[in-house]
Amino acid sequence: MANATNAETSPDTLAGPVSAEGRALPGHSFVIGPDAPLKLECGVDLAPVTIAYQTYGTLNADRSNAVLVCHALTGDQFCAEPHPVTGKEGWWTSMIGPGKPLDPARHFIICSNVLGGCMGSTGPASIDPSTGKAYGLTLPVITVGDMVRAQARLIDHLGIDTLFCVIGGSMGAMQVLEWASSYSERVFCAIPIAGAARHSAQNIAFHEVGRQAIIADPDWRGGDYASHQVKPVRGLAVARMAAHITYLSEPALHRKFGRNLQDRQAITYGFDADFQVESYLRYQGSSFVDRFDANSYLYLTRAMDYFDLAYEHGGVLGNAFKNTKTRFCIVSFTSDWLFPTAESRAVVHALNAVAANVSFCEIESDKGHDAFLLDEPEMFAVLGGFLKGCAEHRGLATGEPA
Amino acid sequence: MQAPARTAPLRVDLQLIADMVVPGSRVLDIGCGDGDLLDFLWREKQVDGRGIEISQAGVNACVTRGLSVIQGNADTDLADYPAGIFDYAILSQTLQATYNPRHVLSELVRIGKHAIVSFPNFGHWRVRRHLLTHGRMPVTGALSHAWFDTPNIHLCTIGDFVELCGDLGIRIERGLALDIGGRPLPGISGTGWRANLFGEQGLFLLSKEG
Numbered sequence: 259m260a261n262a263t264n265a266e267t268s269p270d271t272l273a274g275p276v277s278a279e280g281r282a283l284p285g286h287s288f289v290i291g292p293d294a295p296l297k298l299e300c301g302v303d304l305a306p307v308t309i310a311y312q313t314y315g316t317l318n319a320d321r322s323n324a325v326l327v328c329h330a331l332t333g334d335q336f337c338a339e340p341h342p343v344t345g346k347e348g349w350w351t352s353m354i355g356p357g358k359p360l361d362p363a364r365h366f367i368i369c370s371n372v373l374g375g376c377m378g379s380t381g382p383a384s385i386d387p388s389t390g391k392a393y394g395l396t397l398p399v400i401t402v403g404d405m406v407r408a409q410a411r412l413i414d415h416l417g418i419d420t421l422f423c424v425i426g427g428s429m430g431a432m433q434v435l436e437w438a439s440s441y442s443e444r445v446f447c448a449i450p451i452a453g454a455a456r457h458s459a460q461n462i463a464f465h466e467v468g469r470q471a472i473i474a475d476p477d478w479r480g481g482d483y484a485s486h487q488v489k490p491v492r493g494l495a496v497a498r499m500a501a502h503i504t505y506l507s508e509p510a511l512h513r514k515f516g517r518n519l520q521d522r523q524a525i526t527y528g529f530d531a532d533f534q535v536e537s538y539l540r541y542q543g544s545s546f547v548d549r550f551d552a553n554s555y556l557y558l559t560r561a562m563d564y565f566d567l568a569y570e571h572g573g574v575l576g577n578a579f580k581n582t583k584t585r586f587c588i589v590s591f592t593s594d595w596l597f598p599t600a601e602s603r604a605v606v607h608a609l610n611a612v613a614a615n616v617s618f619c620e621i622e623s624d625k626g627h628d629a630f631l632l633d634e635p636e637m638f639a640v641l642g643g644f645l646k647g648c649a650e651h652r653g654l655a656t657g658e659p660a
Numbered sequence: 661m662q663a664p665a666r667t668a669p670l671r672v673d674l675q676l677i678a679d680m681v682v683p684g685s686r687v688l689d690i691g692c693g694d695g696d697l698l699d700f701l702w703r704e705k706q707v708d709g710r711g712i713e714i715s716q717a718g719v720n721a722c723v724t725r726g727l728s729v730i731q732g733n734a735d736t737d738l739a740d741y742p743a744g745i746f747d748y749a750i751l752s753q754t755l756q757a758t759y760n761p762r763h764v765l766s767e768l769v770r771i772g773k774h775a776i777v778s779f780p781n782f783g784h785w786r787v788r789r790h791l792l793t794h795g796r797m798p799v800t801g802a803l804s805h806a807w808f809d810t811p812n813i814h815l816c817t818i819g820d821f822v823e824l825c826g827d828l829g830i831r832i833e834r835g836l837a838l839d840i841g842g843r844p845l846p847g848i849s850g851t852g853w854r855a856n857l858f859g860e861q862g863l864f865l866l867s868k869e870g
Contacts, residue, residue: 585728587723606730607740610730610737610740610741611740611741611742612742613741613742613745613746615708615710615728616710616728616730617719617722617723617727617728617729617730618719618729618730618731619716619719619720619723619731620716620731621720622716636720639720639724640720640723640724642724643723643724643725643726644723644724644726646726647725647726647727647728648726650726
């Protein structure tokens with residue numbers, strides 16, 4: 259197993275990660291050098307590849323308490339600390355922290371920015387060393403499998419043989435399933451939340467709307483906006499607005515906004531944001547463009563669209579998990595219509611067919627797909643119990659008095 | 661891996677089931693409720709246990725206590741599993757609530773090298789007397805629901821069950837007639853007419869013939 263002195267570690271590792279905007283970021287970065295490039299599914303050998311990551315807690319002596327947290331489409335490595343760009347609290351502080359299901363006192367928590375992202379890992383906004391310019395659309399298309407292979411190289415680099423747990427929601431759940439399929443012997447337990455083994459036609463359709471919004475923005479400039487010192491902020495904002503609707507449920511939207519008007523007593527017979535829900539979406543769109551790169555959005559949505567674990571295994575999803583010893587806990591939410599329970603259940607059926615060790619919980623919530631990011635006490639209870647059970651089986655500390 | 665401290669005592673009939681299970685084996689408990697049996701089997705017998713439970717609250721309670729359980733039911737979800745994958749498929753007090761007990765029974769001995777099945781005996785003398793003297797659907801300790809709200813849609817007698825096993829080519833390795841407290845009735849074989857008359861519940865260890 260590789261360790262921190264591996265040849266993959268180039269001198270660049272010593273420098274911290276840098277965002278797509280060129281801003282220095284807290285945390286660590288790891289570089290896959292040209293001596294052993296990352297083999298992408300599209301056939302290209304890519305190097306150098308930088309993976310920016312953050313860790314919380316301490317790796318124990320037998321290196322058995324590592325947890326890899328996989329972020330969703332617009333997430334990043336700052337899962338459990340204030341975000342360096344937005345200043346908002348980490349996206350999964352509900353799950354990670356003292357006394358939480360993932361506790362830095364017990365777990366060594368690793369979260370890396372995905373390949374193709376824009377928060378320090380190599381993505382379309384990164385500089386292509388062969389041209390000295392941002393890759394833009396010259397970056398090869400990335401898949402979920404590529405993201406996971408890059409993460410596996412990071413885990414090698416950290417000297418970790420087997421991860422105690424790989425966990426994530428949405429696109430993160432896809433990475434979890436890919437990990438469990440490609441590196442099953444390196445994953446003790448896997449927790450895909452609000453996920454699926456493939457992107458549905460409806461999901462691809464929504465992503466296409468978002469991509470077309472970006473591409474239709476004149477400032478996109480064929481993907482080469484970096485050279486023109488502009489950004490397709492309007493297109494990216496519209497993409498975010500459309501996607502954001504899919505993350506919520508109708509009852510959640512209704513509870514939050516109803517048909518309430520925004521700072522006015524009556525409708526204005528115009529196209530200003532009369533309704534609170536419009537104002538909210540506009541805010542979501544405009545704040546998103548400050549922290550996200552439009553081309554990254556194209557690449558990552560594409561990676562999700564291409565994900566189809568059954569297809570990669572002869573059309574039989576069970577084949578993706580043959581002989582697995584990983585313990586699975588599949589979680590879905592009743593009101594999630596983007597990644598509905600039926601998708602999770604299909605994974606459960608496939609795991610049953612290969613006699614895998616699987617738990618499956620559907621959590622009652624009206625918060626839609628986003629529920630995995632929110633305060634869902636039942637999810638925390640279930641995952642806390644599952645992780646504790648897995649810790650007992652693995653001989654780890656469970657956080658309870660003996 | 662190590663099984664930690666001992667657990668609370670099991671319900672008597674569950675203890676009888678647990679006694680039939682060889683330590684270290686692989687078990688599927690269908691209708692596992694809050695997971696008491698699975699928890700006991702893992703802690704006391706180092707069993708690799710899985711559960712299926714119809715109520716989501718039950719499933720979440722099981723997973724919260726560290727057990728591997730999915731939401732599902734005996735009628736539809738056994739088909740996924742490959743043949744012979746479990747050492748024991750356990751169906752405790754659930755057969756009478758399935759839509760197709762004949763199919764479920766066949767599935768149990770397909771996916772399990774053994775099946776352990778228990779159910780309330782509709783041939784018990786108190787049931788017979790109740791129907792004879794009152795002419796109404798019996799409500800007894802083992803059959804505690806009124807006819808209009810019972811989950812039990814396919815009640816049978818121990819005699820019926822033994823006959824069905826014969827029809828399906830299922831070998832009865834062991835049969836026990838239990839009293840209302842789940843204790844075995846002394847001196848009564850589990851499959852004969854006396855079991856059918858005096859057993860409040862039947863408990864059977866089964867396997868496929870051949």
